[in-house]
Amino acid sequence: MYNVLIVDDEIMIKRSLTKLINESPYGFRVNGEAEDGREALRLWEQMKPDLIITDISMPVMDGLELIAEISKREEDKEIVILSGYDDFQYARQAMQYGVMDYVLKPVKQEQLDELLGKTAARLEYKKRTRQERGQRLWECRSVAALLAEHLWMVREPEALEVAADYQQQLLHRGLSVAKCSEQLEDVLAMAEAELIARSGGKLQELPKQRQPVSSADELLLRVRYTIAAFAGQVRLIRSWGQHQAIMKAVQYIGAHYTNERLSLSQAANEAGMSDSYFSRCFKEELGIGFTEYVIKLRMEKAKVLLEEPESKTYEVAHVVGYSDYPHFSKSFKKYFGVAPNDYKRRTTGK
Known part of the structure; x- marks a missing residue:
């Protein structure tokens, strides 16, 4: 169910819209109504609705001001303009803020259903994209944590095996080499951040590779190079850290x-x-x-x-x-x- 906020200073229009929206087959429900932009902004902050349908000409704060304020705070938004013929130029101005749709008064069921159908499709796509992004982030973090653990313990072959296996998984999913490269770069960046934290900032950030790779073999070669560079730094850091720690213990033994x-x-x-x-x-x-x-x-x-x-x-x-x-x-x-x-x-x- 998608939540809708209606903003209009005319009671009859709000009632009519609420009835039409609630009867629509696309899963929208009106859960908030406002008479002007200021009240709408307050409700928007409380509700975070999936869709805002707003008139343009209203007292206190008009529709354009409302859209401008919301645009400052949230880029990814679904707003529909209620437009009369007299303020259609204002509706065009609203498009500058990313408003994709408008509906002319008086609103008809067929027109509204078409608009809600398109909006539902966009919202579903955004939801799916967010889920995929969340899954990808979780996956990247998991692989990066395992990679960092192997590298911190200077288990270079195991680290390379983790990265190579992950690359194969990505390729088997049908991702392009460019997309695989992008995701592996994210994993390596996360692993690098973990190693920098573990080393107390001693590990130096590696220069980023700007040249795109053209094949899976070339990508694996780049990953090998990066892992070898990380492992080399970790060896030096751990060797020096180990030496310092043992010398501290030797001093303690000498005193006790x-x-x-x-x-x-x-x-x-x-x-x-x-x-x-x-x-x-x-x-x-x-x-x-x-x-x-x-x-x-x-x-x-x-x-x-x-x-x-x-x-x-x-x-x-x-x-x-x-x-x-x-x-x-x-x-x-x-x-x-x-x-x-x-x-x-x-x-x-x-």
Whole structure:
């Protein structure tokens, strides 16, 4: 059912129009009436009718002023002019605002039915177009989200597969290469926006390709290039970001290795990573695992402290994070091949 707003200062015309419209077979129903343009504008804002039928000559605000105001606020509108022979020139002026139809007074059923039939067809087309546009937007966003996820995780082959599959889907629907290109460009633009957001603005926007493509193979080649460019940037960003995060964790470890309770989870939290991902990245960056690194740090520090003449081995154990001296002694001997007491005697004679 389509809602109609009638605007006319003559009561009999409004009554006649309401009856004719409500009896029309095209699904229109009059749900609002106004006597002048100002009242009509208020009702239009409340109702958002599918169709406005308005007279031109009215008090307070005439039909042309009403049409001009509505045109400022909504481009896609259906307005019909009620025109007498005397104000037909005004009706022609209304066409400048995109008004497509007019009906001469007195209004006849056949004339009105023809007009409503055309209007219903346009409204149905607009509705279908909006639905298709909404479906297309949802589809583009879904593909773009999957594409961005693969690219952010530097899964370039999977990202390319998603784009190639989507291109094939579009072609199988009978879309032209030009239309496929347009839709894929939208998907890539959405994926790019997502990657820029994820990277905190570090990812650089790629220059847009202006040349039209002439074949599906050429389109796929362009998509390959774009995905490779995105993946390359993401690799650099993630590599640098990973390095920064691990260095932050290394600083944290350096400040807390004397705490016996220091754990991988604490260091991972400092780096802003999950435990498993941190463990893998840590080894990639330093060439040694977290536990081995902490032991190395503690042992090297213990070695330096044991070389001091006044140091005591059990105190050194506590300083480097061991409350259990036998555990410290065993770890030291495993690391250096000599017990801490023996090492101290060799280096200090005590």
